[in-house]
Amino acid sequence: MKVLPCLLLVLLVVSSCAQPLVEQGAASYYADKFNGRKTASGAIFRNRKKTAAHKTLPFGTRVKVTNLKNGRSVKVRINDRGPFVKGRIIDLSKKSARKIGMLRDGVSEVRLSYKLK
Incomplete structure (x- = not known):
């Protein structure tokens, strides 16, 4: 049957052209006491790096974080799990x-924008 290969090709093309995924909610940042500790990914947390914690995104995912109050944004890499405070969607490093x-x-209040691989 030739329909299945065509359907797979269409799905592949559509998924590669997909728009970035977006989340919106509250962001916080890590306290200095976490600097030098291991993250859930096994990496050492450094407040001077542009990294973040997210509850579900795969480690290594690049996320654009935009502050809705002033429009400023930063690109971070997910390397930890959290935040563990209700209502928050991401914990940023101090640099971020x-x-x-x-x-x-x-x-x-921030907007997260990312693409999953």
């Missing part, structure tokens, strides 16, 4: 939080 101007606020 500084880039989007949320250090003073501590928690900010």
Whole structure:
């Protein structure tokens, strides 16, 4: 039957042209006490790197985080699990939080944009 190969080809083309996935919610950032500790991925957490924790995204996923208050954004790599506070969708490293101007606020409304491989 020739329909199945054509259907698979269509699905492949559609998935490669897919729009980025988007989430919106509250972001926080890691306290300094976590610097130097192991993350869930096994990497050592460094506050000077552009990394983040997300509950479900695969480790290594690149995510664009945009602060909805000021429009500033940063690209981070997921290397840990969390946040474990209700209502929050991502924990950023201090460098990432500084880039989007949320250090003073501590928690900010953000939009996450990413593509899964």
